[in-house]
Amino acid sequence: MEEKGGKQSVGLVKPETVTFDSVELECGRKLSPVDVCYETYGRLNSDKDNAVLVAHALSGDAHAAGLHSDDDKKPGWWDIFIGPGKGIDTDKYFVICSNIIGGCKGSSGPGSINKKDNKPYGTAFPPITVRDMVTVQKRLIDHLGIKSILAVIGGSLGGMQVLQWAVDYPAAVKSAIVIASTAKLSAQGIAFNAVGREAITSDPNWFKGDYYDKGKKPEKGLAIARMIGHITYLSEDVIEQKFGRKTKSDKDTDSGDFPARVDFTQDEYEIESYLSYQGDSFVKRFDANSYLYISKAMDAFDLYQDYGSLEKAFKNVKSGFLVVSYTSDWLFPAWQSKEIVKALKANNIPVTYYNIKSESGHDSFLVEKEISELEGVVSPFLDNIRGG
Amino acid sequence: MEEKGGKQSVGLVKPETVTFDSVELECGRKLSPVDVCYETYGRLNSDKDNAVLVAHALSGDAHAAGLHSDDDKKPGWWDIFIGPGKGIDTDKYFVICSNIIGGCKGSSGPGSINKKDNKPYGTAFPPITVRDMVTVQKRLIDHLGIKSILAVIGGSLGGMQVLQWAVDYPAAVKSAIVIASTAKLSAQGIAFNAVGREAITSDPNWFKGDYYDKGKKPEKGLAIARMIGHITYLSEDVIEQKFGRKTKSDKDTDSGDFPARVDFTQDEYEIESYLSYQGDSFVKRFDANSYLYISKAMDAFDLYQDYGSLEKAFKNVKSGFLVVSYTSDWLFPAWQSKEIVKALKANNIPVTYYNIKSESGHDSFLVEKEISELEGVVSPFLDNIRGG
Numbered sequence: 001m002e003e004k005g006g007k008q009s010v011g012l013v014k015p016e017t018v019t020f021d022s023v024e025l026e027c028g029r030k031l032s033p034v035d036v037c038y039e040t041y042g043r044l045n046s047d048k049d050n051a052v053l054v055a056h057a058l059s060g061d062a063h064a065a066g067l068h069s070d071d072d073k074k075p076g077w078w079d080i081f082i083g084p085g086k087g088i089d090t091d092k093y094f095v096i097c098s099n100i101i102g103g104c105k106g107s108s109g110p111g112s113i114n115k116k117d118n119k120p121y122g123t124a125f126p127p128i129t130v131r132d133m134v135t136v137q138k139r140l141i142d143h144l145g146i147k148s149i150l151a152v153i154g155g156s157l158g159g160m161q162v163l164q165w166a167v168d169y170p171a172a173v174k175s176a177i178v179i180a181s182t183a184k185l186s187a188q189g190i191a192f193n194a195v196g197r198e199a200i201t202s203d204p205n206w207f208k209g210d211y212y213d214k215g216k217k218p219e220k221g222l223a224i225a226r227m228i229g230h231i232t233y234l235s236e237d238v239i240e241q242k243f244g245r246k247t248k249s250d251k252d253t254d255s256g257d258f259p260a261r262v263d264f265t266q267d268e269y270e271i272e273s274y275l276s277y278q279g280d281s282f283v284k285r286f287d288a289n290s291y292l293y294i295s296k297a298m299d300a301f302d303l304y305q306d307y308g309s310l311e312k313a314f315k316n317v318k319s320g321f322l323v324v325s326y327t328s329d330w331l332f333p334a335w336q337s338k339e340i341v342k343a344l345k346a347n348n349i350p351v352t353y354y355n356i357k358s359e360s361g362h363d364s365f366l367v368e369k370e371i372s373e374l375e376g377v378v379s380p381f382l383d384n385i386r387g388g
Numbered sequence: 389m390e391e392k393g394g395k396q397s398v399g400l401v402k403p404e405t406v407t408f409d410s411v412e413l414e415c416g417r418k419l420s421p422v423d424v425c426y427e428t429y430g431r432l433n434s435d436k437d438n439a440v441l442v443a444h445a446l447s448g449d450a451h452a453a454g455l456h457s458d459d460d461k462k463p464g465w466w467d468i469f470i471g472p473g474k475g476i477d478t479d480k481y482f483v484i485c486s487n488i489i490g491g492c493k494g495s496s497g498p499g500s501i502n503k504k505d506n507k508p509y510g511t512a513f514p515p516i517t518v519r520d521m522v523t524v525q526k527r528l529i530d531h532l533g534i535k536s537i538l539a540v541i542g543g544s545l546g547g548m549q550v551l552q553w554a555v556d557y558p559a560a561v562k563s564a565i566v567i568a569s570t571a572k573l574s575a576q577g578i579a580f581n582a583v584g585r586e587a588i589t590s591d592p593n594w595f596k597g598d599y600y601d602k603g604k605k606p607e608k609g610l611a612i613a614r615m616i617g618h619i620t621y622l623s624e625d626v627i628e629q630k631f632g633r634k635t636k637s638d639k640d641t642d643s644g645d646f647p648a649r650v651d652f653t654q655d656e657y658e659i660e661s662y663l664s665y666q667g668d669s670f671v672k673r674f675d676a677n678s679y680l681y682i683s684k685a686m687d688a689f690d691l692y693q694d695y696g697s698l699e700k701a702f703k704n705v706k707s708g709f710l711v712v713s714y715t716s717d718w719l720f721p722a723w724q725s726k727e728i729v730k731a732l733k734a735n736n737i738p739v740t741y742y743n744i745k746s747e748s749g750h751d752s753f754l755v756e757k758e759i760s761e762l763e764g765v766v767s768p769f770l771d772n773i774r775g776g
Contacts, residue, residue, distance in 0.1 A: 123649040187627040187659045188619065194660040195615045198667075201653050202608035204592055209652070220590035227583045228616060231576065236718075239575040245690060261511040264597070264680045265589050269687065271575045272582040279586075292652045299657065302633060330624075330718075 037106025425494025
């Protein structure tokens with residue numbers, strides 16, 4: 001499984017599931033039982049002090065690296081970054097990634113069975129927050145017998161979880177790596193999320209969330225939500241360079257031979273086909289209700305308001321920080337990262353900040369052509385924390 | 389009808405309609421008959437050389453200024469800019485604004501009756517282009533007995549029409565005022581339009597465009613398209629300032645008294661309510677098929693490709709130009725206007741360019757707080773053209 005540059009894949013991996021009797025959520029309700037699906041790569045050392053916890057973004061899952069089978073077509077979502085010799089080097093670190101609560105990839109979420117009536121929860125699933133995601137991850141870490149995590153790392157919604165970890169469990173987090181994230185989503189971010197939710201709940205196949213036994217799902221609505229998301233994850237430049245105004249075929253528009261009806265469902269430009277493909281493939285692997293719950297959690301995340309100010313939020317933080325933003329990310333713009341850095345510094349918390357020049361927008365931390373830049377800052381930061 | 393600063397309203401106005409036997413469209417098909425709904429403000433002078441043609445944007449119509457009745461709640465869409473003493477001073481100029489072909493406010497469009505079967509066209513309406521819009525406007529100008537227009541002015545899609553006017557009818561256009569526009573839509577712009585169309589055509593009430601006799605319309609889909617559009621018309625700053633993370637009510641989220649089900653259809657943040665309101669009010673006044681046709685025309689507009697280059701497109705242009713962009717407009721960014729200016733200059737065409745500092749994004753040319761800036765550049769430009 002040798003890859004270019006001597007970097008290797010973690011190879012075959014197997015997701016595991018741990019079930020907790022119950023977890024108390026921020027809303028005051030108890031969720032019971034709570035499944036947590038997770039994967040690990042590398043080995044936990046005898047001191048149990050080399051664990052790196054990876055927090056995933058909206059559409060991610062526990063499968064961050066490696067393959068589930070030999071004929072698996074796609075490796076884990078951060079396989080370019082996690083493995084022997086890679087940004088998070090599994091020869092050095094014990095890497096853990098778990099599916100967030102509210103998700104649809106093995107951890108308890110709206111598609112899980114509600115004990116009360118033996119049916120999927122749907123919208124009877126309690127509202128969840130970023131803090132709830134972190135609460136459950138802490139239970140997992142405890143279950144694995146780890147007292148102190150070397151680093152919690154994540155991008156986007158993953159970065160929100162990292163911030164919450166550092167705030168809620170200062171003694172358990174040696175370092176925190178926040179990538180392309182924010183301490184509160186912008187109003188523009190909320191707006192895009194809101195339209196995505198509107199598309200899902202407007203889909204007649206949503207059935208107020210109870211579609212699981214209907215033989216149909218709100219696929220159109222979820223696809224539209226994903227398409228909107230995808231536009232916001234890309235920079236204007238990368239859309240222009242990658243697709244521009246290229247059309248799908250070199251059809252002769254001068255022939256005058258138009259069909260009797262205009263087919264508005266047909267994609268004309270490459271960017272349209274790309275978005276349609278992204279939308280269609282997403283609905284095959286993701287649950288619409290999970291999208292609703294998780295996007296709501298993103299909207300609600302606000303360390304400024306929760307603590308009166310961001311500076312106050314970080315008052316008890318003990319972790320060292322690495323904060324990374326991307327110049328082409330307009331959804332989670334650099335100024336939001338800079339506010340995090342400023343508030344950390346005001347608390348005398350050691351923080352390293354990079355605003356990485358990139359072309360790929362918010363998705364930069366997931367894109368192969370940009371990953372060496374991230375590796376270049378994360379890898380030495382981890383080495384330093386490990387040595388220190 | 390005195391308004392602040394001595395500026396006045398044009399008062400009561402009445403839309404008129406002219407019907408042409410047929411118009412040959414760019415696709416090669418003939419449309420027959422063709423209704424054109426238009427309004428005029430001010431008086432055409434005896435030399436018939438004081439006409440200003442206003443081209444409207446995607447959601448606009450012929451009703452640019454004044455009121456339709458004494459109890460009209462809303463004046464025309466550009467009432468802040470057209471009237472005695474205003475940016476386009478109706479004491480000096482004879483202002484004409486017509487609904488574009490493909491529209492739904494009095495001019496022929498997909499909701500019009502198809503002579504062939506006495507039913508609304510739906511998607512049997514031929515595909516239309518920006519050039520078709522301009523062709524029909526030229527017929528209207530001819531009908532009004534005007535040989536030379538003092539100025540054609542428009543923002544966004546209106547600006548595209550202005551560019552096409554200057555290219556197609558160099559002898560008839562003394563000056564051209566292009567605001568917040570482009571000679572070709574960006575791939576990002578196409579992407580947002582495409583998702584809006586997807587929302588409409590995915591709505592089960594669209595019925596492949598034949599919803600007119602169904603007693604229901606693709607309202608949800610059109611509302612979503614409009615919501616997406618609205619986010620892109622606003623700047624990140626203006627959304628942040630106007631709405632930020634303000635919630636609709638000061639509900640006590642610490643009460644733990646959550647309902648048994650999460651209601652994802654309820655708006656929580658003010659930005660969500662604002663977008664919902666914009667979406668809902670739009671579907672009352674706009675036809676979903678028109679949205680499809682017009683957004684497609686915007687996507688297809690490309691003077692670069694039509695003529696080999698923008699410089700070549702402007703080869704025969706005779707009009708003097710005023711080009712205006714807005715610093716906060718990310719949908720039609722300033723660099724696109726700068727390319728227009730550069731290509732005009734390469735043809736030795738006189739051009740004045742302003743990149744106006746603004747906060748209101750693409751919508752800046754429609755917003756009261758920004759309008760004095762536009763007035764400050766358009767009014768002297770028109771005076772100069774009129775005197776020259």
